[in-house]
Amino acid sequence: MGVAIPFSEALRERANEERNGIGANGRSASERFMTSLLTGPGSREDYIAMVAQNFFVYDALERAAAARADDPVASLFIEPALTRIPAIREDLRFLLGEDWREIIVPLPTTTRYVERIDTVAATTAGGFIAHHYTRYLGDLSGCAIVRTLMQRRFGFETNGVGFYLFAGIAKPKEFKSTYRAQLDRVGWSEEERGRVLDEVALAYRLTEELFADLAASCATRAA
Template identity: 40%
Template sequence: MTTDQVAEPFSLSLRAAIEDGHARAQGSEFVGALLAGELNLAGYTALVTQHYFIYGALEAAGDAMREHPVAGRFVFDGLRRLPALVADLAALLGPGWRDLVEPRASTAAYRDRLAEVAATSPTGFVAHHYTRYLGDIAGGQVVRAQLRDQHGLTDAGARFYDFSAIAPVPTFRKRYRSLLDRAPWTPEERAEVVAEAGVAFDHNVAVLVELAADLPTFRAA
C-alpha cells in the first residue's frame, strides 16, 4: 500500500486545521446575536454591507483565477454571491444604496488581503474561497430561517443565503471535498492553503468583532 493510499484526505486535514478559526467565528458575539434573533434590520444590513465588499474582492479574484488549471476548478458561477448582495442592499437600503455603504476598517483590510493573495496565488485563492463559501453554505440556511421568522425576509433582502443554484447542497459539498483531495498540490502548497485559511478566519473574525462594537445600536428593541 502506498503512502498516498493511507494518507488522510486533504479535505479532512484542512477542516481539522481550521476548527479553531471556525469556532472563533461561530462563537463571536455578533454571530450569537444574529442567530438568537437579537439584531434589528440595521444590524443585519451592516453585515450585508461588509459581505458586499468582501465578496466583490473574492469574486474578482475568482475571475482572475478562472483559467488556472487547478484553482479554476473551484470557480463555480452558481456560487457567485455578488448579484444577490446587490439585490439585497437595494431592497434593504433603496435604489441609492451605493452612496450609503462603505467598508469598515477590518473589511478594507480583508478586501486588501484578497486582492493581494487570492487574486495572485492559486493556493491563496482556494484557501479564501473555501473558508467563505463553505462557511456561508453551512450556516446560511439557519440565518435564512431566522431572517424569515424575525424580519419577514423571504426573498429580497435575504438572497445572499439562497444557494439553490448549486442544489443539492450535500452533493456539492462532496464534489468540493473531492476537488480538494484530488488537487495536485505538493505538501508545501497544501501547507500554504492551510496557513492562508487561518489568515482568512482572522480577517473574518476581525470584521465580526468590529460589528459587535455597535451591538448596542444593532440589538432589536
C-alpha cells in the same frame, strides 16, 4: 510514521483549531453575532450592516475568481452557482434603496480583509482557493435555516435574504462533498499544502475580526 489524512480533512482540522483558539467562552465572534441576529437582541439595522460588509468581501472574492477563471487549478473550484454579488446587490437595494452603494462604507477590518484577498489571489491559486473555501463552504452550511430564521425574525420574504438562496445548488451537502473531494485530487506539493493551510487559518481569523468589528460598530450605533 502516521497515515497522511486527506487534504480536505487537514483544512477542516486547521479551521477547527482556529475556531477553538479564537472563541470567547467557547463561542466565536461570528457565532455570537449570528446568534444575536437569529434569536435577539440583534436588530434589522445590525443585519443590514452585515450585508453591507459582505458586499466588499464578496466583491473581492468574485473579482479574483474572474481573474483566475482560466487558471488550471483555481478554475476547478469556480462555480457560477456560488456567485453572491448579484444577490447582495439586490438585498442592499431592497434594504437601503437605490443609492445603497453611496451609503455603505467598509469597516477597517473589512478593508484589511479585502486587501489580503486582492494580494494573495493575485499571487497564488492556492491562496485564492483558501479564501474561496473558507467563505463559500461556510455559506452553504445551514444557509436554508439561516434564511428561514431571518425571514421570520425580520419579516422578509425573498427580498433581503437573497444571499442565502443558492438556487443553482439543490443539495448543498453533496456540493460540499464534491468540493472537498476536488481539494484532495489536486496535486498539491507539501509547500503548497502548507501555504493553503496557513491561508485558511488567516481567512478564518480575518472573518472573526470582521465580525468583532461589526459587533462593536453596531453596539456604538445602538448606544
